Amino acid sequence: MPIKEGDYVLIVGDGVRSVIKVARGSRISTIRGVINADDIINQEYGTLIKTNLGYDLAVLRPLITDILLERADRVTQVIYPKDAAQIIINAGIGPGSRVAEAGVGSGFMTAMLAYYVRPNGRVYGYDKREDAISIARKNLEMLGLLDWVELKLRDVISDGFLERDLDAVILDMGDPWNAIPRATEALRFDGVLVVYVPTVNQVIKVLRAMSDYGYVDVRMFDVMVREWKTEPDEVRPQTWVNAHTGYILIGRRTLRPIAQPTK
Amino acid sequence: MPIKEGDYVLIVGDGVRSVIKVARGSRISTIRGVINADDIINQEYGTLIKTNLGYDLAVLRPLITDILLERADRVTQVIYPKDAAQIIINAGIGPGSRVAEAGVGSGFMTAMLAYYVRPNGRVYGYDKREDAISIARKNLEMLGLLDWVELKLRDVISDGFLERDLDAVILDMGDPWNAIPRATEALRFDGVLVVYVPTVNQVIKVLRAMSDYGYVDVRMFDVMVREWKTEPDEVRPQTWVNAHTGYILIGRRTLRPIAQPTK
C-alpha cells in the first residue's frame, strides 16, 4: 500500500520512533537526520529510507497504540495499552459490545474500546471536565474512531448514565465507589463492571461497594509488562520498568435488588 | 435475557466457578450443592439460585475467557488470555484483520483472534498435528467462532503459508526461527510478526532470525498478571502466581529483500 499525503506514519529505526503526519514539501527531522516527505509519498509502506546522515529508517502504518503513545495529547493520567488490553479481554468486550466509560480523560481507553467494538458496537464516554471531552474528541478524530463514540459532558455520580442494559461499564475516576450505584443501574443483568484505581486505599473502598451492590465473580489484578532489550547477543530485561499504573477490579452484576446495598 | 436449554452458563459464588451446558431435566452438581437445570431455564441471566445446601450461586453468560479456561479441551500448552490480550493489542489486531497462526495447538489463541477480527476479518490456523486441528475445531465450534477461522493441517516450515499480504502472523511452535522465512513471505509489507516462546534459548534464536530477515521496531516482553484476594478487610495479592508462560516478541516486516538474510 502506498504512503499518501495526510497519512500518519510511524518512522522507526536506530532509536527513532515517532508518528508524523505526511505533508508534501515538508522535512521530517529525527535524531538520526532528516527525510524529505516527498521522498516517501507514493512509496510502499514498509519501505526503508536513508536520512541525510546515512541511517536507514522504516516507514510503517502506525498501530492504534503507536498513535496513542507517540502522538495523542494528554490532559490527565491515561490508561496504558497494557492495562487496556487486560480490561478489554477480561471484560469480554469485542465487536458489537455496548460500553460506557466514566471518565474518559484523554480518551486513550475510549479509543481502544472504540477500536474493538467496531463496526457494530458503541462506546458512551462520560466526563465532567470540558477539557477532557475536548482532548478526547481530538484524539478520537485523529484515530478515525469518533463514529463509534458518543462523548458526554456529564457528572455520572450526580446525574447517572443515560443508557441501560449495557454490556460493560468502566469507571476510571477518583472516587469510583460513589458511581457504582449509577453504573449498576446502567448495566444489563450479568453485565461487567470494571474499575481502575491507582491506590490501595481506593481499592478497599471499591471492593466494599462491589460487595454491597451484589457483584459476583469479583477479581482484582495488576499487570506488569516487562520490556526486554532485543540485541541478540545481550538479551536482558530493561533496567527500569513501569511497575505500577493502576489496579483493575472486575465483577459481574446480578439480579440482587439495587435500591439499597445488601448490608 | 432468559437462560435457554443448550446455553453454556457460568455458575459462580462461594468458591464455585464452572461453565455448564444447560440440559433440561439435569442436575448441576457443585462443591456447594446441587441445582436443578429446570429451575434456571427461562430465568434472567444474572439470577441467583439457591443450592440444596443453601448457597446462593449466580448464573451468568460466560465470557469467551471463561469458556476457554473452564471448559475447553487441551491438547498442548496453551497461550493464556493474559498473553493473548497483549499480543492482540500490541499487534493492532482488530475487527477486519487477516491473521495467520502456526501452530494452533488447542485453539485458545485462535479463538481469541477469531473473536476480535469479527465480523469481517479472518484467521488462518495452521498445525502439523491432526489431533491439534481436531481439538481446536471442537473448541471453536463450542464458542461459535468457527465461521471466522480456516484450519489447515500443514507444516508451515516445509510447505509455507497459503495466504499473502496478511496483517499479522503469529508463531507458537517449538522452532519458530525456522518458520520466519515463510512467515515473512506471507505478511504484507509492514505487517506484524509475533513469536511466542517459553525459553530464553529460543528467544536468542528468534531475535537473530528477526534481525536477519530485516524486521524493525522489534520488541520483546513478558506479562505478569498478579491476582489479588478480594475480601475487603484482607486485601492482598494471591500467594502463588503464574509467573511465567512465555516471552512475546513482536516486529514489523520491511521491504528488505527476503530471498537471503541480511547477514
Next chain:
Amino acid sequence: MPIKEGDYVLIVGDGVRSVIKVARGSRISTIRGVINADDIINQEYGTLIKTNLGYDLAVLRPLITDILLERADRVTQVIYPKDAAQIIINAGIGPGSRVAEAGVGSGFMTAMLAYYVRPNGRVYGYDKREDAISIARKNLEMLGLLDWVELKLRDVISDGFLERDLDAVILDMGDPWNAIPRATEALRFDGVLVVYVPTVNQVIKVLRAMSDYGYVDVRMFDVMVREWKTEPDEVRPQTWVNAHTGYILIGRRTLRPIAQPTK
C-alpha cells in the same frame, strides 16, 4: 571435613532435597532410592553417593536456610529467607546488633537474626503464645543458635519490651500498630523499626502509626524472588512463583517526644 554421626546433612540431586540427621545404622530413604548412613559417615562433605537405584546424590553441610526450609517445625506463617534477607540488610542488622522481635512465631526470623548478630550481638524474642516460644526454642536448638537468643513469653502490647536502646525492633504480628508505642520506647534514638504485614489494610494502619510516632526515612517494599529452571538448554523462569508473602515497612526513630502522637 568429614561427615559425623549426629550431623544434619543436606542430601541433594535428581529432584531430592532434604535435610537428615545422620544416625549410625540407619537407612536414608529418598525418592531416588536408599542410602546407608554408615556409608557416608567419615566421608568428606561434598561426596557423591550412589543410591540402591543407581542415582548419584551429594551429601552437603546444610546452610541455615536449608535447615529452616527443609527441616524446621512451623507453628505459624513464617518470614521467608527472601524477606529476612531484605529486612536484615536494610535495617543494617549485623554482627554485634541488639535486636528485639515480636512475635517470634516459629522462630525462622529469630534464627536468621541470631545467625547474623553473632558472636557479640543479641536477639530478644517475644511471643504471647506458649506453643510459639516452644517451637522456636526447638528450632533454634537444632540450629545451634540458642546462645544468642532470649525467648520471652510476654505480650508486648500490654506489657512492653524489657530492653532499651535497641538497634532494631521487628514487629511480625497481626496488629503491629498497637505495638509501635512500645517498640519506640525500646529503640535507641535513630534506631530502626521494621514491620512485616501481609495485607494492605494493615499497611495503611502501620503507616499512620509510624507517621504519628515521628518515624522518618520510612520505606515500604515487597520482595519478589523469581526462581528459574537451570537446565542449560531450556532456561526459563519457573511457572509458579510465590508472589506475595508480606510487605516490609522500615523507618528510623527520632527524638520526637513519644508520650503522645504528633497528630
Next chain:
Amino acid sequence: MPIKEGDYVLIVGDGVRSVIKVARGSRISTIRGVINADDIINQEYGTLIKTNLGYDLAVLRPLITDILLERADRVTQVIYPKDAAQIIINAGIGPGSRVAEAGVGSGFMTAMLAYYVRPNGRVYGYDKREDAISIARKNLEMLGLLDWVELKLRDVISDGFLERDLDAVILDMGDPWNAIPRATEALRFDGVLVVYVPTVNQVIKVLRAMSDYGYVDVRMFDVMVREWKTEPDEVRPQTWVNAHTGYILIGRRTLRPIAQPTK
C-alpha cells in the same frame, strides 16, 4: 549517642536524603535549606534540626547501605543491596565465613561481605583493573571495613585464586564461565559458588560450566524489590522500579574430579 566531628551522618526529611561528613564550621546545604554543622555537633543522633527555610530534618547514623548508595564512588556497575542481601543469605555467608570475590568493581559487594563476615571472617577481593582496586579500597576505608578485606590486583582466570578451602566464591565479571575452574579449586568441598550476570546469554554459558564442573543444588533467580509510596492516604507502588540488575546463580561444589569437565 552524640554526633561528633568527622562522623558521616544521614540527613533525611521532606525529600532530602544524603550522607555528609560533619566538619566543624561548615554549612550543610540541602534542597530544603541550610544547616550549620556546629548546631548538630554534640546533639543526640535522632535529633531533628530546623533548616534556615524552616524544614525539620533528622540527623541519623547512616546504615552501611545508606553510605554505599548515597556516598560511595563508583567505577563500574555495582551489585545493589537487594541482590547482595539475597546472595549473602542464600550462600550462608555470615560471621566467620572466608569468601573470595572476583571482580570487586567499586567494592559494594565487598563491603557487604566484609560487614557480615566480621569479626572473625575474611574477604579476598580480586580485580584485574587497578582503578577498581583503588576505588574499592577508598570505599572500604570510608566504611571502616578494610580490616576484614584483602584486595588483590590479579586476573583470576589466568592466575587463579591464592586461597584454598573457601566457604564461598562470588564471580561478578563479564565471562565468569572462564573463571569457574579456578573458583572450583579455591572452594572447599561442598563450598558455595555464586555467579552474578546481567544477560541470559551469559546465564546459559554459566549453567553449562556449572554442570560441567559438577556443581549440584544449582539455583538461579532474579530479585525484584518493589518500592511503595508511604503516604498513608495514597498507598501505592512507585511508578518506576529497577526491574533488572542481574541474575544470581548459586551451586555447591562436590568431590567430582575437577581436572576435566564431566562432559
